[in-house]
């Protein structure tokens with residue numbers, strides 16, 4: 096194959112020249128040339144599967160891969176520094192957050208190029224610089240605005256980078272006029288700039304991979320990893336991945352995903368927010384499986400609890416860790432409110448632990464002590480509960496995984512969804528991928544639930560609890576009213592400078608379209624610099 100040449104649509108600057116050095120660009124070009132064509136096929140496979148679900152089929156375990164599910168095999172042993180990951184903090188790859196997360200009292204920092212990061216060119220390039228400096232141990236920040244200085248403390252958390260999903264292009268880098276996959280850009284640059292340092296530190300190069308829908312996607316990543324290790328003369332397993340099981344189709348393929356990546360995988364993770372979004376999206380044409388208000392779709396509901404338990408059982412059978420997910424609460428400055436929040440977070444993490452998870456996520460350092468205590472109480476010095484196999488539990492059927500979720504659809508719920516979606520989309524277009532809204536952390540996954548819930552209620556003409564049917568016209572009226580509420584809350588200056596008008600327009604168009612927009616971040620990306 097002749098050497099490909101990438102085109103960059105942004106003028107280069109000091110930061111981009113450091114990240115996209117000649118050698119780094121050559122590596123990325125090689126990966127794109129070799130692996131990007133298959134991404135189109137993988138995305139078409141997703142579309143084909145969706146067509147079948149739209150014609151009435153339901154996701155199920157595939158008889159063609161029964162052998163993989165039923166035979167005995169194990170994934171490669173989990174490296175020592177990944178065995179204890181009871182508590183993981185997550186956050187965007189912004190410099191202050193990276194330092195604060197690495198200094199938090201947690202085992203792992205999942206540095207996020209995905210749900211929590213708005214993929215502006217500057218944000219992604221600087222994110223790579225921040226992680227490079229973090230791995231080198233040299234990251235620091237003197238924040239002129241607050242006057243605070245940030246330095247890395249002794250014994251920082253272990254760093255794992257989450258790359259973009261396969262659906263997201265990186266429009267600023269093209270090969271033959273076509274935008275390259277964002278996932279490959281994030282993977283290639285993080286690997287290239289950090290592998291030597293991480294190996295020198297006695298570790299490996301660790302990734303979280305989001306939003307897989309098929310085990311073929313896991314096989315594709317396996318090839319990318321093998322290719323990279325061979326190219327740089329590194330042993331197989333230098334790269335390790337944790338896969339988020341956060342789409343409905345993927346929950347039926349967890350053995351197959353582990354098997355496809357068995358030399359590189361260390362864990363699966365319950366990405367509950369995208370999973371709920373995917374339940375809505377996958378079953379968009381099924382009027383008997385419409386979700387109620389977002390607030391009532393909690394992890395104790397049978398279909399979600401089954402998902403967590405099946406993930407644990409599958410992982411532990413194969414020697415992989417089973418990570419829990421994110422309670423979206425963030426601390427409050429009001430002491431009595433904060434106590435309520437910590438109680439809710441504790442209850443959620445107790446339930447996850449009871450199911451058998453080996454570790455879990457928090458969105459904010461203020462939750463670390465509470466969640467750490469849950470794991471400490473139960474595990475003491477044990478790093479994880481891989482030995483809890485749950486193989487004798489009753490079978491978890493497709494029917495249970497797909498079970499409809501009871502609950503009301505209320506005017507209050509719909510109005511909250513509207514206000515959250517408007518504020519989140521405005522923040523995302525303004526370059527912030529994760530924001531606090533009404534006491535919750537909101538990111539791309541949680542916002543997707545808010546906007547697709549309304550889309551689904553409109554399409555299926557669902558009645559609210561007061562009897563009114565949700566229509567495009569009711570939505571338009573509520574959107575106008577709630578946009579005004581938000582405008583008053585944020586003030587005229589922010590409304591004008593932080594893209595709220597654009598957010599209302601985008602939200603309105605995707606919510607009233609007859610075809611469901613697959614990801615709000617796709618039309619949103621057109622609005623990003």
Ligand SMILES: CC(=O)SCCNC(=O)CCNC(=O)[C@H](O)C(C)(C)COP(=O)(O)OP(=O)(O)OC[C@H]1O[C@@H](n2cnc3c(N)ncnc32)[C@H](O)[C@@H]1OP(=O)(O)O
Pocket residue numbers: 184185186187191192193195196197207210211243368369421425457458459460529530531535536537538540541
């Ligand atoms: C569905 C999913 O994909 S979940 C994974 C993706 N989501 C995430 O990663 C959520 C990450 N969390 C966040 O981004 C933040 O917690 C937010 C945006 C929700 C709230 O952030 P803030 O408004 O800054 O919260 P707050 O003012 O309470 O922060 C207090 C301090 O904690 C720090 N902090 C808050 N969250 C984090 C975090 N996740 N990591 C590191 N530091 C953090 C802030 O930087 C701030 O530091 P400072 O005192 O030095 O200025």
Ligand SMILES: O=CC(=O)O
Pocket residue numbers: 210339341365366367368369370420421540
């Ligand atoms: O990525 C995590 C999720 O819940 O979505």
Ligand SMILES: [Mg+2]
Pocket residue numbers: 210305339341366368369540
């Ligand atoms: Mg997610």
